[in-house]
Amino acid sequence: MSSSLRIGRVSGAPLRIHWSVPLLVFLFGYGLVDRTLPDLVPGRSTTAYTVAGLVGALLLLLSLLAHESAHAITARRKGIPVHTVTLWALGGMTEMGKPPTPNGALLVAVSGPLTSLGIGGAALGAGTGLDAGLGWEVPAAVLVWLGWANLLLGVFNLLPAAPLDGGRVVQALMWRRTGDRERAERAAGRSGQILGILLIALGWVAFLGGAWGGLWLVLIGFFIVIVANAERRQATLATALGGLRAADAMSSPVETAPDWITVQHFIDGPAMTARHLTLALLDFEGRPSGLLDLPRLAKIPVAQRETSRLRDAASPLGQCTTCAPDDLLEDALKQLKPLGGVRILVLDGQRLTGIVTAHDIMRLTQRHQLRRKGPG
Numbered sequence: 365m366s367s368s369l370r371i372g373r374v375s376g377a378p379l380r381i382h383w384s385v386p387l388l389v390f391l392f393g394y395g396l397v398d399r400t401l402p403d404l405v406p407g408r409s410t411t412a413y414t415v416a417g418l419v420g421a422l423l424l425l426l427s428l429l430a431h432e433s434a435h436a437i438t439a440r441r442k443g444i445p446v447h448t449v450t451l452w453a454l455g456g457m458t459e460m461g462k463p464p465t466p467n468g469a470l471l472v473a474v475s476g477p478l479t480s481l482g483i484g485g486a487a488l489g490a491g492t493g494l495d496a497g498l499g500w501e502v503p504a505a506v507l508v509w510l511g512w513a514n515l516l517l518g519v520f521n522l523l524p525a526a527p528l529d530g531g532r533v534v535q536a537l538m539w540r541r542t543g544d545r546e547r548a549e550r551a552a553g554r555s556g557q558i559l560g561i562l563l564i565a566l567g568w569v570a571f572l573g574g575a576w577g578g579l580w581l582v583l584i585g586f587f588i589v590i591v592a593n594a595e596r597r598q599a600t601l602a603t604a605l606g607g608l609r610a611a612d613a614m615s616s617p618v619e620t621a622p623d624w625i626t627v628q629h630f631i632d633g634p635a636m637t638a639r640h641l642t643l644a645l646l647d648f649e650g651r652p653s654g655l656l657d658l659p660r661l662a663k664i665p666v667a668q669r670e671t672s673r674l675r676d677a678a679s680p681l682g683q684c685t686t687c688a689p690d691d692l693l694e695d696a697l698k699q700l701k702p703l704g705g706v707r708i709l710v711l712d713g714q715r716l717t718g719i720v721t722a723h724d725i726m727r728l729t730q731r732h733q734l735r736r737k738g739p740g
Contacts, residue, residue: 434479526595
């Protein structure tokens with residue numbers, strides 16, 4: 365996830381904190397100080413409520429970290445690579461490779477909610493014991509609140525809809541029963557879309573009824589719908605591209621232009637006959653040097669076009685995604701730069717052999733869907 369800061373490691377994977385986490389701590393801390401603690405333990409000082417509220421919010425953050433760490437640790441034990449663990453305002457995300465077996469997927473999925481339920485039970489027990497045995501009402505109230513929050517987190521995550529852990533459980537069970545991983549992933553994504561829409565509707569009704577917390581449900585619902593849609597598309601895409609090499613998908617020959625000519629010279633001639641909006645640039649020796657987006661030329665002031673070279677307006681090769689013809693297409697797509705679009709230069713040594721674009725990927729996906737929906 366972008367806009368996050370790396371602060372350490374969890375089970376060997378980078379641990380990142382999104383900028384929204386301080387907002388999460390503030391909101392929960394404020395809720396504790398302003399309402400929850402005064403209602404549970406009235407008559408205490410503002411300082412006591414403030415300190416207790418901050419501690420409670422930080423403990424909840426640590427609980428979220430424990431939830432995601434459980435996913436990461438279980439995945440590593442099952443031989444699944446874990447890329448990053450990120451905490452943000454809506455909880456946490458553990459990015460990892462795909463489990464090779466449905467049983468492994470099931471264990472990874474349930475590890476997080478079980479951890480939250482365990483923390484919730486332990487916190488409730490500790491809070492009850494502190495209140496009854498020692499009379500520490502404020503710490504006891506914080507622990508009881510933390511316990512219920514974790515129990516709610518665990519139960520909510522077990523709802524049978526992706527990207528929630530319950531959706532992963534349904535996906536793993538269906539995969540084990542049918543042997544069809546893509547079908548299971550599509551079904552989990554579909555359930556996620558339905559759940560997200562229901563949460564949006566419920567949150568909106570609650571907000572119209574005067575409950576500001578309804579906006580939180582709306583936000584969570586939108587997030588679930590977006591991620592569920594993306595996962596359904598990713599399931600189809602992964603199956604369509606499985607085993608294909610970059611050479612199987614690339615367009616060739618590639619439309620090119622020399623990188624040393626001026627922008628004005630290019631606009632006066634080659635630009636008028638170009639068939640694509642993106643061209644590969646070649647240097648004097650015929651080696652690829654970058655990618656040129658034609659719309660960027662229009663942003664160059666007219667006075668500078670006679671002296672600016674095409675390479676000055678292009679993305680240099682070092683900033684482009686490249687691969688070899690025999691590289692797996694799925695691996696090449698994972699190397700794409702954020703917000704850079706689907707544009708992969710296929711290089712055989714220092715020779716440009718083709719380019720993979722979003723159009724090429726769409727063509728392969730449509731072919732896969734036609735085969736899947738065809739007779740038999």
